[in-house]
Amino acid sequence: MAIKRSSKRYQVQHIALLGILTTLCYISRLLFQFLPNVQPVTVILLLITLTLGTRDGLIVAILSILISNINLGLGVWTIAQIASFTVIILLTGSLTILVPRIPFVGMILYAGLTGYIYGFVISAVQAPFFGIQNFWAYYLAGLPFDTMHALGNSGFYFILAPILVPIMNKFLKKYYR
Template sequence: MNTYKLTLIAVLASLAVVGRFAFNFLPNVQPVSTIIIICGFFLGPFAAIVLAILTTYLSNLILGMGIWTIWQIVAWALIGGLGGCIGLLSLKRPLYPLIVFAVFSGYLYGFIVSLATFTVSGKFIPYYLAGLPFDTYHAIGNGLFMFVLFPILSKIFNRYKKQWIVD
């Protein structure tokens, strides 16, 4: 991994942590999933997984650590890896498929994090069903953040694309 990628991942991690903290007053509305998907789309699955680990660890230092931290890392790493696989496809207009995937990832994230409760208490279905409204907030927020952030971040990624290939 070259210095351009490392720098970009560090900047994206700080953007995701600040975004997660800034939108903390809205339940499950946060730009983290979207930023990880965009990172995976442009930089590949490995970079998205590194970003998922960094973002989860750093933001949970502020918001609180617990058993859910491991499951958040798993969920965001899977979402970033899938975003990286979407990036391997050559899409002419990637915004709308990425919005659909971002909405889907809100529910996928909620499902995976709900597995943490199953491992502790053994009661998955009631907890998951009670959390579906929050997963819906997450999904809608992901779609909106993707609509806003993808055009902005894609310009940044495309500007530095030549430096990544050289190094």
């Protein structure tokens, strides 16, 4: 769905919504930091991309990673996290163009798949920075964490999609239709 952004009033409310969603990603990342790779951030970004579009998904992803990493620690992994979320958001944006209506169960499975995509891109970006000679051994060693991420994504999608999608759709109806 193309969002018509003509009025400055609507732009301010749109920026406010993106700020709230960025804060949601930041807070949820802090709340779940005790569980390795189980955080609702990926799912929130998927829902933003599906509902508001690729551009908004990228804005919230970059801001939430930068802001949360200021608190949790900046490093090479920040670049890898931004790269991973960028790949996932671009894939999701492309998927919505190719397949406009994806069933709920299909999206739960796709959310799980994004946990593995995230882990692969993280490994591909970080391995050269850390001087890792055998990428596949490095990647395979991280598969248990990717599996936790995938299972967490599927569970969070099941819980969050029925809550967040209607809220974002209500915003779209109120300000852009």
